[in-house]
Amino acid sequence: MNVALAILWKDLVTEWRSRDRVVAMAVFSFLVVVVLHFALPARDADEARRLAPGLLWVAYIFAALLGLNRAFALELENEALAGLALAPADRGWVFLGKAAANFVILGAVQAITAAVFALAFDVDLASIAPSLVLVVALGSLGICAVGTLLGAVSVRTRYREVMLPLLLLPLLVPVLLAAVDATAGLLETGTLRWRPIQLLIVTDAIFLIVSFTSFEYVLDE
Amino acid sequence: MSVGASAPPPAIAAQGLAKRFGPVVALAGVDFAVPAGRVLAVLGPNGAGKSTLLRILAGLTRPSAGRVAMGTGAAEAGDRRHGRGRVGYVGHATFLYPNLTARENLVFAGRLYGVADPHARAAALLAEQGLEPIAERTAGSFSRGQAQRLAIARGLVHDPPVVLLDEPFTGLDPTSADRLAARLRSLAGSGRAVVLVTHDLAQAAALGDRALLLVRGRIAFDSGAVRAEAAALETAWREATAA
Numbered sequence: 159m160n161v162a163l164a165i166l167w168k169d170l171v172t173e174w175r176s177r178d179r180v181v182a183m184a185v186f187s188f189l190v191v192v193v194l195h196f197a198l199p200a201r202d203a204d205e206a207r208r209l210a211p212g213l214l215w216v217a218y219i220f221a222a223l224l225g226l227n228r229a230f231a232l233e234l235e236n237e238a239l240a241g242l243a244l245a246p247a248d249r250g251w252v253f254l255g256k257a258a259a260n261f262v263i264l265g266a267v268q269a270i271t272a273a274v275f276a277l278a279f280d281v282d283l284a285s286i287a288p289s290l291v292l293v294v295a296l297g298s299l300g301i302c303a304v305g306t307l308l309g310a311v312s313v314r315t316r317y318r319e320v321m322l323p324l325l326l327l328p329l330l331v332p333v334l335l336a337a338v339d340a341t342a343g344l345l346e347t348g349t350l351r352w353r354p355i356q357l358l359i360v361t362d363a364i365f366l367i368v369s370f371t372s373f374e375y376v377l378d379e
Numbered sequence: 380m381s382v383g384a385s386a387p388p389p390a391i392a393a394q395g396l397a398k399r400f401g402p403v404v405a406l407a408g409v410d411f412a413v414p415a416g417r418v419l420a421v422l423g424p425n426g427a428g429k430s431t432l433l434r435i436l437a438g439l440t441r442p443s444a445g446r447v448a449m450g451t452g453a454a455e456a457g458d459r460r461h462g463r464g465r466v467g468y469v470g471h472a473t474f475l476y477p478n479l480t481a482r483e484n485l486v487f488a489g490r491l492y493g494v495a496d497p498h499a500r501a502a503a504l505l506a507e508q509g510l511e512p513i514a515e516r517t518a519g520s521f522s523r524g525q526a527q528r529l530a531i532a533r534g535l536v537h538d539p540p541v542v543l544l545d546e547p548f549t550g551l552d553p554t555s556a557d558r559l560a561a562r563l564r565s566l567a568g569s570g571r572a573v574v575l576v577t578h579d580l581a582q583a584a585a586l587g588d589r590a591l592l593l594v595r596g597r598i599a600f601d602s603g604a605v606r607a608e609a610a611a612l613e614t615a616w617r618e619a620t621a622a
Contacts, residue, residue: 164490172478175517232476240439241474241533245491246464379440 161247165255170262172232179228179263187221187271195278206279211341214275215297215334219327221267222298226305227322229260230313239313243377250370252377257306257369264298286344293344296358297337303365304329310376332361388450390415390572391436391466391541395445398431398596405431407596408445413572413589415540418563420587421576422612424620427593429576430471433543436574437468449541464492467539469547473530477519481510481529484518485536492537504532509558523550531559535566542566545576560586580616584609594619 194213233239242252276283312321336354343351389412398406405428413419423429434440438459449462475484489497505514508528527550548556583590590607592600599619
């Protein structure tokens with residue numbers, strides 16, 4: 159557990175000092191929202207509400223892909239990833255520390271993106287904020303769990319920038335379906351749908367357990 | 380160095396270590412044992428398999444065949460975690476984070492290794508390496524020599540019984556190199572087993588209680604229990620690499 163906390167601290171301190179990941183992700187998701195805004199010019203309030211859940215999660219996924227790719231690129235400098243692999247702890251804790259840092263950084267970007275999205279698409283996200291935070295947190299947990307595992311796998315491949323989306327996006331289908339469904343329910347009725355939340359919890363649990371247990375082998379050379 | 384039946388178990392032992400990367404044979408059956416308090420110098424030309432050997436001993440790379448034993452326990456499959464905790468590894472790369480200060484890098488490494496008081500340990504290592512005046516500077520601003528000294532401190536943060544060093548003198552000025560040589564002798568003197576990879580024959584002869592010459596993944600020369608002279612190493616090097 160201490161290893162996970164140490165890595166979380168290290169990732170957040172280095173990100174706070176450089177801010178390269180947060181800035182890149184925030185700018186990128188802002189641009190995605192702007193592009194989507196102009197790509198769908200003729201719409202009314204109902205149409206915006208209907209499309210909003212999917213569009214919001216498209217922006218989140220693109221931001222996450224950018225951030226997850228950078229998360230392990232940081233560890234390539236001075237071969238720091240090998241330094242983590244040498245820790246005499248279950249390497250699952252290394253995974254958990256990296257995933258937790260990714261979750262926090264992605265969360266910060268998602269908050270900024272949501273504010274921009276609400277303005278661009280004239281959608282009231284403030285009134286459903288507590289429930290939306292729960293849905294986004296559950297969706298992000300799944301994205302960060304499997305994304306951290308695959309980020310570690312792809313970082314040592316020649317085409318890592320392409321490899322991560324190729325490996326990650328198919329696995330994220332259940333998370334996206336459930337997250338978009340839950341967000342749509344919130345925007346339509348203001349209440350949480352239980353079935354997509356159940357699916358998110360189950361998928362998150364599977365991704366976390368598989369990633370935690372398989373990280374020992376992922377860090378081997 | 381052969382270890383008799385009555386001798387204590389070696390601090391680290393390699394038995395039949397082999398490693399293949401696809402068709403390339405990096406190591407082809409390497410055996411040796413290093414007792415506590417001894418320095419093993421591993422020499423060899425580029426591509427001989429020295430760094431691969433060290434990475435297997437450190438637990439970073441799995442061997443294709445053979446096993447590594449640490450003290451009384453096997454670190455091959457059953458307890459690789461235990462093996463990683465007994466080893467301090469200083470590789471070609473420094474493992475440092477350029478955005479963290481020297482002190483933060485050591486405290487972070489101490490936390491990874493479960494050191495009881497990582498702040499106190501970091502302070503002691505910074506003083507030992509002469510890095511105290513620049514302890515609050517980020518590692519990214521360090522010269523090659525300063526970064527190397529910090530990397531050595533990082534490798535020793537958990538006071539390991541086995542120390543593996545891959546070309547640790549690279550980038551060090553003569554004063555720092557002398558200091559490191561003295562530190563290696565004191566590590567061995569305090570009961571640590573040290574495996575030192577170097578290209579420098581004189582350094583290997585001066586520091587190593589035993590010398591191994593690796594050529595194309597095999598042991599081409601072994602000084603055994605006798606400390607090798609630089610001239611003998613040079614002759615062995617010429618013969619082995621000419622073959």
